[in-house]
Amino acid sequence: MGKRAHPCSVSDDSFLFLRFKQNQKKHGNLDLPIAKERVGMTTESNPNVGLKHFSNDPEDFIPRSVNEFYLLRLATMPGVPPDLKVNVPGKLKSQPEDFIVVEPVLTDYPGYNHNAHRNRILTVGDDSDLPGLYINPNQKSVRGVRCTLVKRCWQFFAARDELARMLSRMLRRDVRPEDITACGIKDRWAVTAQQIHIATVSYNELCRLQFPVREPGRAWFFIKDAYPMPQGRLHDGQHGKNHFDIQVRMPGWSKSKIGAYMDPRIELLQRNQWLMPNFYGRQRIGIRQNTHKIGRTLVTFDHQAPEGVDPFMSSAEAAVFFFLHELTGREHPMAEETRRKIKKYWLYNFDAMVDELKRVYKQASLGFEYKLALRLADTSRFQGDCQKVLASIFKDSSLLVGAWQSYWWNQALAVMLYHLEQMPLHERKTFFSGQLNTGYTPHSLKIPLLMDTDASRNYYGLLGFDQALDDLSHADDWVRATYLTPRPDRRTGEPGVGPWRRAFIGIEDCQFNIDDEVCHCSFALFRGGYATSFLGTLFDISNDKSSSSEPEEEVEAA
Numbered sequence: 001m002g003k004r005a006h007p008c009s010v011s012d013d014s015f016l017f018l019r020f021k022q023n024q025k026k027h028g029n030l031d032l033p034i035a036k037e038r039v040g041m042t043t044e045s046n047p048n049v050g051l052k053h054f055s056n057d058p059e060d061f062i063p064r065s066v067n068e069f070y071l072l073r074l075a076t077m078p079g080v081p082p083d084l085k086v087n088v089p090g091k092l093k094s095q096p097e098d099f100i101v102v103e104p105v106l107t108d109y110p111g112y113n114h115n116a117h118r119n120r121i122l123t124v125g126d127d128s129d130l131p132g133l134y135i136n137p138n139q140k141s142v143r144g145v146r147c148t149l150v151k152r153c154w155q156f157f158a159a160r161d162e163l164a165r166m167l168s169r170m171l172r173r174d175v176r177p178e179d180i181t182a183c184g185i186k187d188r189w190a191v192t193a194q195q196i197h198i199a200t201v202s203y204n205e206l207c208r209l210q211f212p213v214r215e216p217g218r219a220w221f222f223i224k225d226a227y228p229m230p231q232g233r234l235h236d237g238q239h240g241k242n243h244f245d246i247q248v249r250m251p252g253w254s255k256s257k258i259g260a261y262m263d264p265r266i267e268l269l270q271r272n273q274w275l276m277p278n279f280y281g282r283q284r285i286g287i288r289q290n291t292h293k294i295g296r297t298l299v300t301f302d303h304q305a306p307e308g309v310d311p312f313m314s315s316a317e318a319a320v321f322f323f324l325h326e327l328t329g330r331e332h333p334m335a336e337e338t339r340r341k342i343k344k345y346w347l348y349n350f351d352a353m354v355d356e357l358k359r360v361y362k363q364a365s366l367g368f369e370y371k372l373a374l375r376l377a378d379t380s381r382f383q384g385d386c387q388k389v390l391a392s393i394f395k396d397s398s399l400l401v402g403a404w405q406s407y408w409w410n411q412a413l414a415v416m417l418y419h420l421e422q423m424p425l426h427e428r429k430t431f432f433s434g435q436l437n438t439g440y441t442p443h444s445l446k447i448p449l450l451m452d453t454d455a456s457r458n459y460y461g462l463l464g465f466d467q468a469l470d471d472l473s474h475a476d477d478w479v480r481a482t483y484l485t486p487r488p489d490r491r492t493g494e495p496g497v498g499p500w501r502r503a504f505i506g507i508e509d510c511q512f513n514i515d516d517e518v519c520h521c522s523f524a525l526f527r528g529g530y531a532t533s534f535l536g537t538l539f540d541i542s543n544d545k546s547s548s549s550e551p552e553e554e555v556e557a558a
Helices: 069-074 156-171 203-207 255-271 291-300 315-325 333-343 350-360 367-377 386-392 394-421 425-432 454-462 466-473 477-483 531-536
Strands: 099-102 143-152 180-182 191-202 220-228 241-249 275-277 446-448 500-502 504-515 518-526
Touching (some): 143 203, 156 191, 156 220, 291 477, 333 350, 386 477, 518 531
Parallel strands (some): 099 191
Antiparallel strands (some): 099 241, 143 220, 275 504, 446 500, 504 518
16 A cells, blocks of 8 residues: 555645535535545544534534634734734624614516616615616506515514414415515524515505504514515525624724724735635524534434433434423523423423413514424324424424534534645635636535435545444434435436535625724625624624524525
């Protein structure tokens, strides 16, 4: 056997993943000339990469090399005082108006004037974002209407459900929440504007709807810019990207001190072509910071029932139990007290569980729990089968498996960044400028989610992630088929390859305006990117609970 190359060698095209085919159609037939030993990424050979048996510690969800991508570079920059090389605390969402998220205006309106509305984005005020758009009078009574939903401190699905109830009461017919589609969910603890489509309501009917007066400091939502579009149904990711306008509070810091703090960080962003590691942030594992653990329970059934609870009959039943009842000390006291109360009804009285949740689920942010309880109580439809219950709300329940997949994806990204750090500085700069002589750029590098595919297993096996593959091997047939099998290609009907997520994501239109005690940041991120992940590379927001509340913008579990 010939001499092995050093695992960090980049003299040829062996920079870890560069041999992987970038065309997704070829992901099932990967070229894997690099032996696992050559990569050298095992816990024993490189304990700092973050590889270990699965951890329930939320701090391990994001490996240090990922979370401190810019901070590690900042430490080597000359001329920066030591006290400014450490990220200082920044407070997000001191008030909802500090965190504004809006979408670009979609361009599929009939008669849309692209020149007049080029690069237009939504606003959160009452003024129209579609001035002068012609509405055909003959279409006003046809069902199907596009509009903009502006909300403050409303979780998207709760706002959607409430809008459906308001329309049902007004029209005296059933308007289902499922009739209302959007391009993505938005942060609950923010002020947001997004386009939605209501399939079963007409323009004339929607214009009759009256919204309560918006009171300062209270949660509210309203509709504007209604437009008749019978075929305007929206799907995830159609908006392409989100625009953020965020105030980061830095109490006690002067304008000049914040400027000195931000200058080297902005220089690093420019040097890296405004790219950041596209890691899954802490918000991916929820307010309780435990959904990666619950997702692993759903995949592996590796969990025993607590004392006094009947043994679980399936991994789905175990996952539902822990999602409903597990306490972590990170939630609002109302939510934790509710979880304690409903635990006594487990398996015996789901109707009582529904009644308990119905009173508080909005205030306590327990909407998904309430949805689960309603289905568990509906024995005529689901027969108490937790697999059927989870399958009926796939988009919600897939986030549990998705959190487990995100944990391992972050570990894979840590390996990629580790190898990037071994590049000579001039090669690293050339790589980020897209001129490294390999045919690859940061934009083209992708990492698969852990799925039941040869490509995914080969990829994680190459890294020596034996624990990940062992978890995957324990998935039962239902979990494998429901959450871990890629959907067929919609155009060709061929088996799907599963999601491959970009390792780096671009930060667009980024601007910083600084004043005493506040850094005003405005930027755009493509779907799947987290604003809090970006801000977390510039400020220490680890103790800011609001940094765990931003939702995932895409469902990638299947």
